[in-house]
Amino acid sequence: MIEGLVDLEKLVRLQDEIGPQQGSASVRLQFDVDTQRRHLIDGDLEADLMVPCRRCLQPMAVSVASHFRLAIVSDDALAAEVPSDYEPVLVDDEQLDLLGAIEDELILSLPQVVYHDEADCAVSREQMSSGDAPIEEVSRPDNPFDVLKSLKGKL
Numbered sequence: 001m002i003e004g005l006v007d008l009e010k011l012v013r014l015q016d017e018i019g020p021q022q023g024s025a026s027v028r029l030q031f032d033v034d035t036q037r038r039h040l041i042d043g044d045l046e047a048d049l050m051v052p053c054r055r056c057l058q059p060m061a062v063s064v065a066s067h068f069r070l071a072i073v074s075d076d077a078l079a080a081e082v083p084s085d086y087e088p089v090l091v092d093d094e095q096l097d098l099l100g101a102i103e104d105e106l107i108l109s110l111p112q113v114v115y116h117d118e119a120d121c122a123v124s125r126e127q128m129s130s131g132d133a134p135i136e137e138v139s140r141p142d143n144p145f146d147v148l149k150s151l152k153g154k155l
Helices: 012-018 076-080 098-108 148-154
Strands: 002-007 024-033 037-050 059-073 088-092
Touching: 012 037, 012 098, 024 088, 024 098, 037 076, 037 098, 059 098
Parallel strands: 059 088
Antiparallel strands: 002 024, 024 037, 037 059
8 A cells, every 4th residue: 555645736737727736635545456467556535726716717725535446457458347346547568657647536536617605706796697687588479380370460
């Protein structure tokens, strides 16, 4: 088992995704070999990240955590045989970029959409609405053929 910290500043793809980061991600990895001689990794990671709010684009603190299970495979045929509770990871020459795999899991654990609370966001409710007047509902005829009847009477 390996436990340690990963410097978030060194994770370039994560920074490309959500911007510059400071601090560390806590990582725990347990290695095993199953009865089919597949190399398995059972891992956990936790990190406090600064993620941009989707409204105002200002960074906000978000804690992420992930539990993941990886099976190291050397080709696509072996990947198809991996048990469903493991995610296959394709490697060349049996060499796994462990830092890259951790970065992948961290990126996958990011929330899809992040917003500040309305009171804390730099964009107010008024700035989020477009136009000057509220949109009014357009009344629709009860029967869609009523429009055609009125057109037929004009011909």
